[in-house]
Amino acid sequence: GQQVMQIPQYQHVQEGEDFTTYCNSSTTLSNIQWYKQRPGGHPVFLIQLVKSGEVKKQKRLTFQFGEAKKNSSLHITATQTTDVGTYFCAGRGSSNTGKLIFGQGTTLQVKP
């Protein structure tokens, strides 16, 4: 079945450093979504990418969707302590049934 892999599992950075998490799917995706989950909280939708090669920015966050629509990345510039949490990518297959397959997530710790 469809699998979505995400690396790294954990990342510790000093405040002000950059951070990147990578997401790879075993199959071509119709779109990919990114979510953030704070410790003890619930996932919160960040963004959706649909087009091949698409790049979207939200302030210090940059999201990319690969040309083959099988991989994606989230890059945070100059991390802040408020960026702490687990970032998940979630892929939707071409059947577009609404079902999302989540990656394992990357947990970001930021040292002040």
Added chain:
Amino acid sequence: NAGVMQNPRHLVRRRGQEARLRCSPMKGHSHVYWYRQLPEEGLKFMVYLQKENIIDESGMPKERFSAEFPKEGPSILRIQQVVRGDSAAYFCASSAAAGALVSGQFFGPGTRLTVL
């Protein structure tokens, strides 16, 4: 404009008992999804429902688990004869019929199930 509501927030059951988890989607949303999350792990898709219909239950264990989304009232995830391995956080998410393609899924606060 209330978000996705889930109750109870915490549920403790002894082995063999039944657990019922409730989810009220956001107003105007007709699509409901249930996910399970074990500590320090990702979200595992369980089931996708629309009103009175199960669209995709490929992530649901074949035994003891069932889900429904009746015409009136919340969606229910039911776990019969719970075992310790069922202990997890169960999240419900909802999306609008057309919005699923553009707006993502909106998650509830989750139900933390502990089986003693």
